Amino acid sequence: MNSINKNDIKVFRTENSKLDQTDFENLAFGQVFSDHMLTCDFKDGIWQKPIIEPYGPISLMPSAKIFHYGQSIFEGMKAYKDKDGKVFLFRPMENVKRLNKSAKRLAIPELPEDFFMEGLKALLEVEKDWIPEKEGSSLYIRPFVFATGEGFHASPANQYKFIIALAPSGAYFAGKVKVLIEEKYSRSANGGVGYAKAGGNYAGQFYPTQLAKDKGYQQVIWTDDTSHEYIEEAGAMNVFVRIKDTLLTSPTSDRILDGVTRKSVLKIAEDEGIKTEVRKVKVSEIVEAAKNGDLKEMFGAGTAAVISPISGFGFRDEDFELPELENSYAMRIKKRIVDIQTNKAEDPFGWRVQV
Known part of the structure; x- marks a missing residue:
């Protein structure tokens, strides 16, 4: 099966919708799930035709390789509704490309782009009533791939x-959000899978993050795996630092995820006339800037939160608070992104895709 159109995808509808029992005014993040999901199997050397079926349990054998060797990748996206009920995605092809980049690194067969995009469009047509209209809410989209082939031999699944x-x-x-700069544990290493959205990357973060939470912080700022001199990511997000009027972020590498929101922040900052530098940022530089008053902002950037301002950070048993700014870069850039995502503003970059 080499090419599909959304009209080729069979839909098996649920007989018991949960839509009427869902409180759209009080939604937590990622705790309520829509009625249907798209599924697609790889077997006999090819991806089979996707289908849409009721959301529900998956049956796997105990010998399925996902349980033993961790071949699992995912993406994070959102769908938005504007005031007229039109549905939009934000830079979806970036997610398709990154999913396949992750797949290649974990020896998973790459997914045809139309299987992803046509499948997603078909699913959103079925589930359009699940897209929240409340300000600040959205339909979170989780595409993922995992190994179902069986066997205890340490090799890729079939x-x-x-x-x-x-x-x-x-x-x-x-x-x-208050963060702790980590000096012992590493999120990823050179030559590893840090740039891929692999499930194991996140599993490895949970323990050091819990240690940080026990100390009163909400997240960890990861540093490089060798010297721990340079900041890399903030929790599961890319991190930005504003020193004076310059916005800094680390370059992508084997260790750092090439975030869609990260790229969007840099482009909008450029469009807004904000000076940016993509370079290695030393922890000592941030600490010194915090002490002399030059550190104005820090924030995380990612699909789930869009932009999450950091109110303070801890380093070597010392805490540093950041100033509260009326016209912060974080909120200025976030508004530009959200307004594009929700069709409240012009999209000069061609990022918004109507479904």
Whole structure:
């Protein structure tokens, strides 16, 4: 099966919709799931035709290789509704490309782009009533691929499953975020899979993040794996630092995810006339800027939160608070992105895609 159109995809509708029982005014992030999901199997050396079926459990054998060797990748996207009920995606082809980049790194068969995009469009047509209209809410989209082929031999599987599941969601973070700069544990290493959205990358973050939470922080700022001198990411997000009037972020590498929101922040900053530098940023530079008053802002950037301002950070048993700015770069850039995503503003970059 080499090419499909959304009209080729069979839809098996649920007989028991949860739509009427869902409180769209009080949505947590990623806790409520829509009625249907898209599924697609890889077997006999090819991806089979996707179908849309009721959201529900998956049956796997105990010997399925996902349980033993961790071949699992995913993406994060959102769908938005404007005031006229039109549905939009934000830079979806970037997610398609990154999913396949992750697949290649984990020896998973790459997914045909039309299987992803046509499948997603068909699913959103079925589930359009699940897209929240409340300000700040959206339909979170989780495409993922995992190994279903069986065997205890340490080798790539011969069968896989691609799924897109949907979760109407409110804000990812509520309130201020305080972070701890990590010096012992590493998120990823040179030559590793840090640039891929592999499930194991996130599993490895949970323990050091919990240690940070026990100390009163909400997230960790990861540093490089060798010297721990340079900041890399903030939790599961790319991190930006504003020193004086310059916005800094680390270059992508084997260790750092090439975030869609990260690229969008840099482009909008350029469009707004904000000076940016993509370079390695030393922890000592941030600490010194915090002490002399030059550190104006820090924020994380990612699909789930869009932009999450950081109110303060801890480093070597010392805490540093950031000033509260009326016209911060974070909120200025976030508004530009969200207004494009929700069709409230012109899209000079061609990022918004109507479904």
